[in-house]
Amino acid sequence: MTADDLDQMTALLSDPEVMRYYPAPKTRQDAANWIAWNERNYAEHGFGPWIIELHDGTFVGDCGLTVQTVEGERLVEVGYHLMPAWHGRGLATEAACAVRDEARDGGISHLIAIIRPANLPSQRVAEKIGLHLERRTSVHDLDCLVYGADL
Ligand SMILES: CC(C)(COP(=O)(O)OP(=O)(O)OC[C@H]1O[C@@H](n2cnc3c(N)ncnc32)[C@H](O)[C@@H]1OP(=O)(O)O)[C@@H](O)C(=O)NCCC(=O)NCCS
Known part of the structure; x- marks a missing residue:
């Protein structure tokens, strides 16, 4: 993900359906901040959210790894957001499997996903x-389920 992805990341993060379980859809400036934050993630951790695209280059969404704090514990989370047109085809699962394997191969011993209780597709x-x-707790002041596994 780079600044060149700003138009597509804005379309993704401003979509009300994609942001249904977040406090609010994001603006173009939020998307620019998200990309800049990811570039810092790449530099600091060697990972971050990556772009998902079809083999022909069609933009689908993002999926990748971020460091999150859950009840004071720093953990690595897999996250995913797909454009609504691509939901329900197994693409999030395919991307998240690849990201899980990348995490395992990179030496991450435990992987989590922080998910709102109503977000059944993500669960x-x-x-x-x-x-x-693994647990239900408050993350960023929101009631969340924490899924996880040792890799
Ligand atoms: C979550 C998300 C990434 C899933 O993407 P996707 O490509 O549709 O996911 P997949 O097709 O790989 O798998 C979806 C699974 O959820 C199931 N599902 C879909 N809607 C469901 C519902 N309302 N209740 C229960 N299960 C549901 C599907 O049947 C499928 O499971 P199956 O393979 O056992 O049938 C997508 O919905 C999305 O981008 N949501 C908005 C962003 C978001 O919430 N991200 C996660 C934040 S924690």
């Missing part, structure tokens, strides 16, 4: 990549 993706419900 299903987490289950399909081998994560299971």
Whole structure:
């Protein structure tokens, strides 16, 4: 993900359906900040959210790894956001599987996914990549389920 992805990342993060379980859809400036934050993630950790695209280069969404703090513990999270046109085709699962394997190969011992209780599609993706419900807690002041597994 680079600044060249700003138009597509704005379309993704400003979409009300994609942002349904977030406090609010994001603006173009938020998307620019998100990309800049990811570039810092790449530099600091060697990972971050990456772009998902089809083999022909069609933009689908993002999926990748970020460091999150859960009840004072620093953990690596897999996250995913797909354009609505591409939902329901197994693409999030395919991307998240690849990201899980990249995390394991990179020496990350435990992987989590932080998910709102009503977000059933995301919980299903987490289950399909081998994560299971570990706890329910507040993250960024929001009630969340934490799925996880040792890699
Ligand atoms: C979550 C998201 C990435 C899933 O993408 P996707 O490509 O549609 O996911 P997949 O097709 O790989 O798998 C979705 C699974 O959820 C299931 N599902 C979909 N809607 C569901 C619902 N309402 N209740 C229960 N399961 C549901 C699907 O049947 C599928 O499971 P299956 O393979 O066992 O049938 C996509 O919905 C999205 O971008 N959501 C908005 C952003 C978001 O919420 N990200 C996660 C934040 S924690």
